[in-house]
Amino acid sequence: MRAVDLAVVGAGPAGLTTAIEGAKRGCVTVVVDRNPKPGGQLIKQIHKFFGSREHQAGTRGVNIAQRLFREAQALGVTLMLGWDAYDIKPGRLEVVRTSFVELTSDRPAVPFRGATKTESINAEKIVLATGAEENAIHFDGWTLPGVMGAGAAQTMINVWRVLPGNRVLMVGSGNVGLIVTYQLLQAGAGVAAIVEAANKIGGYGVHAAKVRRAGVPILTTHTVVEARGDSRVTGAVIAQLDTSWNPVPGSEKTFDVDTICVATGLRPNTRLASLAGCQLSSSPVLGGWVPIHNNRLETTVSGIYVAGDVSGIEEASTALEEGRLAGISAASSLGKKGACDEEEIRTIDERLCNLRGGPFCQPIQDAKQELVKIGESACPKE
Amino acid sequence: MRVAHHPILGDLPKLRETKIQVDGKQIPAVAGEPIAAALAAAGIRVHRYTAQRSEPRGIFCAIGQCTDCAMTVNGIPNVRTCITPVVDGMVVETQHGSGQGNPR
Numbered sequence: 001m002r003a004v005d006l007a008v009v010g011a012g013p014a015g016l017t018t019a020i021e022g023a024k025r026g027c028v029t030v031v032v033d034r035n036p037k038p039g040g041q042l043i044k045q046i047h048k049f050f051g052s053r054e055h056q057a058g059t060r061g062v063n064i065a066q067r068l069f070r071e072a073q074a075l076g077v078t079l080m081l082g083w084d085a086y087d088i089k090p091g092r093l094e095v096v097r098t099s100f101v102e103l104t105s106d107r108p109a110v111p112f113r114g115a116t117k118t119e120s121i122n123a124e125k126i127v128l129a130t131g132a133e134e135n136a137i138h139f140d141g142w143t144l145p146g147v148m149g150a151g152a153a154q155t156m157i158n159v160w161r162v163l164p165g166n167r168v169l170m171v172g173s174g175n176v177g178l179i180v181t182y183q184l185l186q187a188g189a190g191v192a193a194i195v196e197a198a199n200k201i202g203g204y205g206v207h208a209a210k211v212r213r214a215g216v217p218i219l220t221t222h223t224v225v226e227a228r229g230d231s232r233v234t235g236a237v238i239a240q241l242d243t244s245w246n247p248v249p250g251s252e253k254t255f256d257v258d259t260i261c262v263a264t265g266l267r268p269n270t271r272l273a274s275l276a277g278c279q280l281s282s283s284p285v286l287g288g289w290v291p292i293h294n295n296r297l298e299t300t301v302s303g304i305y306v307a308g309d310v311s312g313i314e315e316a317s318t319a320l321e322e323g324r325l326a327g328i329s330a331a332s333s334l335g336k337k338g339a340c341d342e343e344e345i346r347t348i349d350e351r352l353c354n355l356r357g358g359p360f361c362q363p364i365q366d367a368k369q370e371l372v373k374i375g376e377s378a379c380p381k382e
Numbered sequence: 383m384r385v386a387h388h389p390i391l392g393d394l395p396k397l398r399e400t401k402i403q404v405d406g407k408q409i410p411a412v413a414g415e416p417i418a419a420a421l422a423a424a425g426i427r428v429h430r431y432t433a434q435r436s437e438p439r440g441i442f443c444a445i446g447q448c449t450d451c452a453m454t455v456n457g458i459p460n461v462r463t464c465i466t467p468v469v470d471g472m473v474v475e476t477q478h479g480s481g482q483g484n485p486r
Contacts, residue, residue, distance in 0.1 A: 034446045034465055035445060035446060035465050036414070036416070036465060036467050041445075046390050046391060060390075082465070082467075084446070098446065098462065098465055098466065099465070099466050099467055100455070100456070100466060100467070100469050100472070133443070133447055133448075134443060136442075143437060143439065143450075144438065144440075145427040145428050145429070145438050145439060145440025145441070146427060146440065147442070148440075148441050148442050148443075148444070149442060149443050149444070151443070151444070151445070152441055152442060152443050152444035152445070152464075153444075155444040155445060155464075156418075156419065156422060156441070156444055157385055158391070160415050160416060160419035160422075161384055161385040161388070161391070161394055161419075162383070162384055162385065162415075162419045162422045162423045163383045163384075163385060163422070164422050164441060166383070186388060186389055186390060187385045187388060188383075188385060188387075231427070231428055231438045232427040232428065232438070232440070269447070
């Protein structure tokens, strides 16, 4: 049994900034993450971020992760890496070791001997920074080894430096599909094409231009209809779509690929929030079901907060800000206040507003405000 | 295949190489990398076969969410190989169904 002020699930951008702000205010803080490395999905982002300087523009995600990790460590935050949170109640988190090795910090992993180990964490406040899951689309053969999330391929090449395959078909032309295509090329794989069901490219023009310059065709109004192969992918069949999104007979083309990457969006990972009994609300703009929360990110269950992609799919930059807000809110409700919390909250709110202000993001701003409006009546009052 | 050279990440640093046993065969691995990475580097794609229809499954999410990459490791079934780091001498087996029938 471990007793802490603040338990955070997820060591990504939102989880780490939550922990940092909590620890700064004197909270005894623990962060649990099932992955062996801290940083969440930042560690596979080797491209430079866009935006303004306070949002790390020009910095690669992997470097942001390192910086946040060191900052959290310096503040005395306990990082439980290789631990999975499997149950939650207000004030209590149950965790189980996922690895066969001790993973605590930068030190080399030490083999862990013995049976599965579980631990209970009593926490005054819990922040769920559980991030997102990749959406899948279903087509013939979609479960064959070799069909994987684009994020999965990105993790394999950029974090572990292993090619999951040599020749890839990318499904989806949003920013994830475009960026991962480029990064697959950087890692030495071939990308036969990007198919996009819509009639226009989903992601930013600058990313699309890069992959096109590298010779990868982007086929709009096309989708994958079949993964070929017996025990692994040996080919992919694509087809053109008509205006009702149905494949046009006779338009099929076959690609000689061993990997099909699916980049068809993300959805909030709300499993723990659901287990905790947090009320969810459906918002297509935010990626699906999201926990209802108030403007301080507390859910409908008192003492449980959310931050980052779990509360709506956005960018790492917004996750960093939401984490800070959740950390300040949780600490403050424990009576652990910083010297200028009000001002800091105002600054964070302003930055979030700016981040969500662009033409791409206005619908997100509206959806978040809608969620908070529901939250103001559904969430517990101080 | 390992990504030895990379325009952003640079050359692959010298890593602590070890070996793990997969279905009775020794394959090279890097201590601390996920089992799934070692398998991918060795060209092994099938991690398990499903219980009802014996369909093959491999890496799908690579971050511990989907459980498609589960295998039997050191006799323990349902180990997510994408988040379980390699330890010297690990014994990894392709899992069939729930893994109860895998030899111990």
